[in-house]
Amino acid sequence: MHTDKSFGELITHLIARKDMTRDESRRAFTFILEDKTTAMQQGAFLAALTAKGETEAEVAGAWEAIYALDTVKVSASGMPLMENSGTGMDAFNTFNISTAAAIVAASAGVPMARHGARAITSVCGTVDMAESLGVDVECNAELVAHSIAEAGIGLFNGMSPAIHPMALGRILSQIHFGSTLNIAASLANPAMPRHGVRGVYAREMIGPVIRVMKAIGYQRALVYHGAVDGTDKGMDEASVCGPTWCAELAEDGSIREYQLTPAELGIARHAPGDLAPESDPQQETRRFVALIRGRENGTGARRQALVLNTALILNVAGKAASIDEGMVMAGNAIDDGQAFATLKRWVKAQNRQPEAGLATLGQLTD
Structure with a gap:
């Protein structure tokens, strides 16, 4: 003691x-x-x-404390859940790529059990974006589990006392730097999915985090950090602005490290400013919805970042045999309307006031 x-x-x-x-x-x-x-x-x-x-033992110990003491648990038996998230606190702020990728992946048949937080250093964090779309982010864990079952996607608010009743919101709202707590807390998912894709704020965190995910029971996982060419900045997303360093956990327990580049994936290398969020949150949300509806340029930075990050989820989930195949699947899900239909189902399912949520989303498509 x-x-x-x-x-x-x-x-x-x-x-x-x-x-x-x-x-x-x-x-x-x-x-x-x-x-x-x-x-x-x-x-x-x-x-x-x-x-x-942080060592993997230190992150695992932090996760163990958070999950045991400060996480409401829900059962999702029989559902092969996937989660994707970023730790935040990266040096370069992008639009909310992980939320968009989760919606598209869900529309392609991957049940997404997300766990995120409000913005600390960015314009619009995972919870902020979901809320602006009409999702009820202050609901209890059972309603999130219902949404995963009904819509294929749900979001546990990592800063809500309904999800973490003891301390996480108190601490995370008072610190403005990346720490072990960001990593460990993001792993304390109430549904405990066994497949995960995770972006980290620093390249040196890739190895420790993938080993922690293995230690706490993940069966397949991918951890990455994306670079911004010509700068010392990076992002907790797969990058279309430079290389992405990856570590992948296979079902046999082996871990493979590799690098992805836009060129080898047939993607143009984009200027980082093209991924920056709009300064006005309402305008950013409208643009986010337009992206999900397939209204952004197919060769533009946002669209290609979304397709790439979705493809990584589909590949780890076993839905796509390769990243290239996953990119094609992601593009099709956007263009045929599946992604936007999934977004509407999510807003309706994760909501104590579904009609109000759908009205909010409807205003974003006017």
């Missing part, structure tokens, strides 16, 4: 670049979640651990 003094000593060990075991990490994060030390010490701990660089 920690005291303020012993917790301070642990911070000193981290500053000296000494690693924690999984059990030590679990106990430290339990201390934080239970708010048993000052906010200053909690912030110092997260900063020191991030500066040292």
Whole structure:
């Protein structure tokens, strides 16, 4: 059991670049979640651990504490669930690619159990975007599970007390830097899917995160970090602006590392500014809906980023035998209206007031 003094000593060990075991990490994060030390010490701990660089044991210990103490669980037995998310806190902010990709993947038959948060450094986070589309993001976990069953997609709000009742919202709303908590919390999905695609905010996090996903029971997974050519910036998405570094977990437990480039995928290399969100959230949401409806240029940066990121989901889920095949499937799902139909079903299914949600979505297509 920690005291303020012993917790301070642990911070000193981290500053000296000494690693924690999984059990030590679990106990430290339990201390934080239970708010048993000052906010200053909690912030110092997260900063020191991030500066040292997290090991997979430390991330797994953090996840264990969050999942055990601060996550409402739901059952989705019989459903081969997939999740996709980004950790956020990356150096380059894009439009909400992961949400768009989840909608398109769901329309292609992959049940998506998403788990995200509101924006901290970006213009529009996962929860913000879903809310602006008309989805009820403050509902309970059971309604999200219902939406996954009915619409093929649902979103657990990682900052809502209905999903994480103890502490996550309190902590994440007060820090504005990427930390172990972003990674571990994003893995604390109430439905515990066994297939996942995850973007991380730094290239050095790819290996630890894929090994954590293996350790906590994922059967197939892909972790990546995308680069922006000519800069030191990156994104927690697969990139159409430069290479994407990947690590993939196969069903036999092996992990393969590789790199993807736009050229080898037949994609033009785009200027990063073409992926930036609109400064006005309402205008950005309208443009997001237009993209889902197939109204964006088929060779433009947004469309190609969406198709690529969807293809990775379809490939990991076993729906597409290759990334190339997945890109074709994604494009077809957008152009034949499946993706927008799925978005409408999601707004209706994950809603305590379905008609109000659909009215919100309808206003975005006027």
